[in-house]
Amino acid sequence: MKYLFADRYLMTLLESDDCVADDVDTCICASPSIFAEACNNEMYIEIWNDFMNRSGEEQEKVLVYLEKEVRKPREKANKCKDKRIEHPAYSPEECYQRIQRSLRCTLKRRQIPMGTLEVLEEEMLSFFSVSPESVYIAMMENSYQRLLLHAVCQYMDLASASSNFEGKRQMRVVNRKWCFCPPELLLHPTSR
Known part of the structure; x- marks a missing residue:
């Protein structure tokens, strides 16, 4: 529940930062950021809350796993691909x-x-x-x-x-x- 209040507080800060003009009539609001979308998406909030409720050791394991998953496509791209025929x-x-x-x-x-x-x-x-x-x-x-x-x-x-x-x-x-x-x-x- 406390995370929901924190998310809403961050949303109000985000909304107030969207308008940078002095005159309210000429205020151009930016499209919602990825953070704003994440705060409004119930599934993302649930995942975030689940992550935050884990111990520091479990959080570290999750982060290491995610980092490995991100590296996999890069490693595949870096492997030698024979381009002699097409390039x-x-x-x-x-x-x-x-x-x-x-x-x-x-x-x-x-x-x-x-x-x-x-x-x-x-x-x-x-x-x-x-x-x-x-x-x-x-x-x-x-x-x-x-x-x-x-x-x-x-x-x-x-x-x-x-x-x-x-x-x-x-x-x-x-x-x-x-x-x-x-x-x-x-x-x-x-x-x-």
Whole structure:
């Protein structure tokens, strides 16, 4: 019963806040808020009263349960959905266009060691397919292999960076997305 009086008191406060104009004749009342609708809905009031009559421990359990229920759709949305078929950004042409122009020219001009390219692509595929949120780190002294790995990473929409580490060149590769969806076609010709 005391909750009913509290609800009515809050409703009167809400109604008085709806009018903000000085002149009553020009008062524009807002549409009822979700709170006002909840206060007028008997089912919501009953649920609220039931919640308030529970112990603090029971209330906490209810809140944890509701939070998990809210997270479920988000978790489902965050799971890797293969969009390569329906989204043009995953086409081989678009993936190739992600590669920097200078790297594309290098890939076209030079005699590319396809075995090296294949190994690098397979390594990125196997690593990020298993653990898409991990960081791939490799010590690579060969500058041409680093160049090829940068091209592979750009093609697969991965972020790569070279840096000095204890006098050697280190490559770090990360996936900037929640999941890893590699292109349908890879750069090395045996995947075609």
